[in-house]
Amino acid sequence: xxxxxxxxxxxxxxxxxxxxxxxxxxxxxxxxxxxxxxxxxxxxxxxxxxxxxxxxxxxxxxxxxxxxxxxxxxxxxxxxxxxxxxxxxxxxxxxxxxxxxxxxxxxxxxxxxxxxxxxxxxxxxxxxxxxxxxxxxxxxxxxxxxx
Numbered sequence: 060x061x062x063x064x065x066x067x068x069x070x071x072x073x074x075x076x077x078x079x080x081x082x083x084x085x086x087x088x089x090x091x092x093x094x095x096x097x098x099x100x101x102x103x104x105x106x107x108x109x110x111x112x113x114x115x116x117x118x119x120x121x122x123x124x125x126x127x128x129x130x131x132x133x134x135x136x137x138x139x140x141x142x143x144x145x146x147x148x149x150x151x152x153x154x155x156x157x158x159x160x161x162x163x164x165x166x167x168x169x170x171x172x173x174x175x176x177x178x179x180x181x182x183x184x185x186x187x188x189x190x191x192x193x194x195x196x197x198x199x200x201x202x203x204x205x206x
Contacts, residue, residue: 073117074124077102081129092118103129133201136168148199159187177201 080089080102096115097105103126107119131139131146139146141163142155155164163170173180178201184193 070121070124073121076118077122077125078129080118081125133168133172133199134203136170136172139168141166141168141171146199147195149195151195153188153192157192158189163187171196172201177203 079086080092083089084093092115093102096108096111100106103122105119105122107116111119126145129145130150131144133139133146142153142157142160145152146168147153154160171180171184172178179197179199181197184196187193188196
């Protein structure tokens with residue numbers, strides 16, 4: 060095999076392993092790395108940690124590739140933080156430094172969904188967020204099949 064850019068190929072393969080950490084959370088490799096390097100976090104928010112292995116450092120170096128393509132689909136929204144997670148329909152996230160961001164820092168997307176059905180709580184969203192962010196939230200679809 061001939062590769063034009065071996066370092067780009069290497070990053071792609073390391074990114075693929077990082078994606079497997081997200082998509083296959085019950086695999087043996089994922090559980091081992093999770094226990095060692097990100098027990099209480101997601102792979103996307105993991106840090107280098109203390110005394111990391113060469114493999115972990117390499118996989119984490121390719122995390123930006125996974126982060127750039129990862130998107131949440133909103134089902135119930137119980138595990139998705141409102142701030143700093145890519146859950147809006149355009150793949151963007153709400154920056155934690157926005158005005159009134161302090162008020163929603165520890166809340167999940169579930170708190171923005173109406174209790175009476177699978178739809179956004181429009182008055183709450185409009186009250187808490189600026190018009191452009193509120194429009195982006197309200198244009199994000201809600202799905203029945205995902206958590």
